[in-house]
Amino acid sequence: MKLIRTEDAVGQVLCHDITQIIPGVTKDAVFRKGHVVTKEDIPVLLSVGKEHLYVWEKQEGMLHENEAAEILCAICKGQNMERTQAKEGKIELIAACDGLLKVDSSRLKAVNSLGEMIIATRHGNFPVKKGDKLAGTRIIPLVIQEEKMEAAKKAAGEEPILDLKPFARKKAAILTTGSEVYHGRIQDQFTPVILEKLAEYDTEVIGSQILDDKHEQITQAILDFIAKGAELIICTGGMSVDPDDRTPLAIKNTGADVVSYGAPVLPGAMFMLAYYEGRIPIAGLPGCVMYAKRTIFDLVLPRLMADDRIHREDLQVLGQGGLCLSCPVCTFPNCGFGKGE
Structure with a gap:
């Protein structure tokens, strides 16, 4: 940075905040670090006693914080997101629709480990509403080496770190x-209970049926509903290992590919998930979904509704954070439940 006369500062970038103090009225910055000085700013700067200013001196291989912030934003911004204007090296990302936020945690960590820049996000695999803040990015110093931002782009890879699936x-x-x-x-x-949870999404329930504990009947009912156009099958009850509980066998006998029978989540350990013909999810819900406020179903339903394919590993990582504490006042999803590795 360099020191220049205030009258000569038009078009220059401030390297520090300019504070105005009026006793009993205000003490605040009239201009922030990174502000580009205009002709109209000169009288204001002189009125607060600033006859000289430290301004940014452009150097080869160095980027201003707002220039670097644009690069950091591009690294993060996926589909269905809006962004704020760069200010003081900061840009925020906002949801442009209701959907499921996806975060590539390994690439996020790789960029944050470089230093002098940060990306802070909501937790991935949780639903968001249009207008919700998804992430904030920040360049720490006023200027940063261009090669460091190139390293950030390399660490992030070709695809955005964030994605919003409607x-x-x-x-x-x-x-x-x-x-x-x-x-x-x-x-x-x-x-x-299931109807209430489905009502949070754009779902048409094409039918419901009560069945005996006969696996042949359950299997046929699943296949019948699929033939009628069902895109999501939810089976409730009969999910334990008791001899009379035949729902897991019935789901398997449809020919669907079983992702998992069991999940490291409480409540919800006996949860089952399978995909029929690789595209229609069949969920087997244990009895806890009927009486517990939050369960495994609350963690997987948003992903099913966003057509976000769930793999066995996705359920396995839920062990850390998979214990619901049944708080007297439930604040889910603003708590640790379901926020695994």
Whole structure:
């Protein structure tokens, strides 16, 4: 940086904040570090006692914080996102639609490990609403080496670190299993819970059915609903290892590819997920979904609604953070539940 007369500073970039103090009225910066001085700014600067200013001196191989911020933003910004203007080396990313936020944590860590720049995001694999803030980026110094920003681009790779998958409109079917419900010994309390959770998304429930604990009937009902156009099958009940619980076998017998039977999440350990013909998810929900406020279903449903394919490894990493503490006042998703590695 260099020191120049204030009258000669038009077009120059400030290297420090300029503070105005009016006793009993204000003490605040009238111009921030990084501000480009205009002709109209000169009287204001002189009025606060600044006859000389430190300004940025352009050097080969160095980038101003706002120039570097543009590069950092490009590294992060995926589809369905809006951005703020660069200010003081900062740019924020905003959701342009409702959807599922995806974050590549390994590449995020690689960029943040370079130093002198930061990317701070929401946790990935959780739903967001249009207008929600997704991430903030910041260049720490006023100027940064151009080669460091090239290193950031290399660490980030070709694709943006963030992505926002919009939720799809889906046709869903609900199968409630259990002889006690089928024979009318107890009331079906599962279906209302599932309907309430599906109502948070653009979902058309094309049918629901109560079935006995006979795996052949359950398998056929699943296939029948798929034939009618169901794009999401939710099976409730009969998910434990008791001899009478036949839902896992029924799901397997459809010919669907089983991702996992069991997940390191409490409540929700007996959860099952399979894909029929590689595209239609079939979810087997354990009994806890009926009575616990938050379960494994709350963690996987947003991903299913965004057509975000779930793999076995995606469930395995939920072990860390997979324990719901059943807080007296639930703040999910603004808590640690489901926020794994």
